[in-house]
Structure formats: C-alpha cells, structure tokens
Amino acid sequence: MKRGSTLFLKLTLVVMGLPVLAVVLQLGVEVSLALIRGEPLPFVVWGLFAVLSGSSVPYFTALRETWRLLVLIDRREAFSELAIRALRNIRRCAVSVAVLFALGLPVFAAIARMEDAPGLSVIGMAVVGLSIVIAVFAAVLGHLLKQAISIRVENEFTV
Numbered sequence: 001m002k003r004g005s006t007l008f009l010k011l012t013l014v015v016m017g018l019p020v021l022a023v024v025l026q027l028g029v030e031v032s033l034a035l036i037r038g039e040p041l042p043f044v045v046w047g048l049f050a051v052l053s054g055s056s057v058p059y060f061t062a063l064r065e066t067w068r069l070l071v072l073i074d075r076r077e078a079f080s081e082l083a084i085r086a087l088r089n090i091r092r093c094a095v096s097v098a099v100l101f102a103l104g105l106p107v108f109a110a111i112a113r114m115e116d117a118p119g120l121s122v123i124g125m126a127v128v129g130l131s132i133v134i135a136v137f138a139a140v141l142g143h144l145l146k147q148a149i150s151i152r153v154e155n156e157f158t159v
Contacts, residue, residue, distance in 0.1 A: 051104030
C-alpha cells in the first residue's frame with residue numbers, strides 16, 4: 001500500500017478522535033465546575049458523563065490500535081502476529097463501546113424525553129450498531145489474516 005494511503009487513514013484517525021476528545025473534555029469541565037459550585041447534578045447528567053467518559057477509553061484504545069496497524073502496513077509487516085493482536089484489541093474495544101452505550105441507552109432515552117429530541121435515542125442505538133459492525137469486521141479480518149499467515153508459512157516450506 002502506498003504511504004499516501006496510510007497517511008490519509010492516519011489523518012482520518014486524528015479527525016475522528018478530536019471531536020470525541022472535545023466533547024468528553026467539555027462535559028468533564030462542566031461536571032467539575034458544577035461540583036465545585038456545589039450544584040446538584042441530575043441523574044441523566046451523571047449517566048451521560050459515565051457513558052461518554054467510560055466509552056472514550058476503549059474508543060481511543062481502538063484508535064491507537066488502528067494507528068499501530070497502519071504503521072505495520074507501512075513497514076510491510078501487515079501479515080504478522082502483531083497485526084492479529086491489533087485486530088483482536090480493536091474487536092474487544094468495539095464490543096466494550098457497544099456494551100457501554102447499550103447500558104447507557106436509558107440515559108439517552110431520558111434526555112430525549114426531557115429535551116423532546118428523539119434523535120438522541122437513535123444516535124445511541126446507531127453507536128451500538130456501528131460498534132457491533134466494527135467488532136464483527138475486525139473479527140473476520142483477524143480470521144482471514146490468520147489464514148493468510150498460515151498459507152504463507154506453508155508456502156515458505158514448499159520447495
């Protein structure tokens with residue numbers, strides 16, 4: 001793969017991470033300021049803070065593992081155990097995000113009812129669905145990569 005392609009994908013990872021980082025930091029600052037002022041926070045704010053900050057850890061871990069996978073591709077080491085490990089970690093992170101957002105769907109539903117914005121519930125469900133799709137895709141790629149590595153090893157021993 002050409003270096004320009006992986007450079008574009010790396011830039012995409014950065015662009016994907018910045019808005020999530022901004023939202024999590026902004027929500028963290030708002031919650032911290034409310035606690036400093038001694039204001040009681042509603043349950044939905046705590047729930048939203050827990051879901052977003054909790055799911056940001058596996059999200060950024062998945063971005064880091066994807067970055068590592070792109071570095072392996074640049075080094076022409078895509079067919080290695082490190083790539084399989086990165087895909088396995090991406091799958092685990094995607095499942096973690098899906099579970100955390102699935103647990104947070106009642107919070108999104110409560111906010112949607114309070115704000116009369118049913119789209120918030122749809123966004124929560126979309127994140128769960130997309131995370132599951134990413135997890136399945138990473139699992140399939142990992143399985144295919146294992147098969148490709150085993151075929152390559154067999155071919156190396158063939159005269």
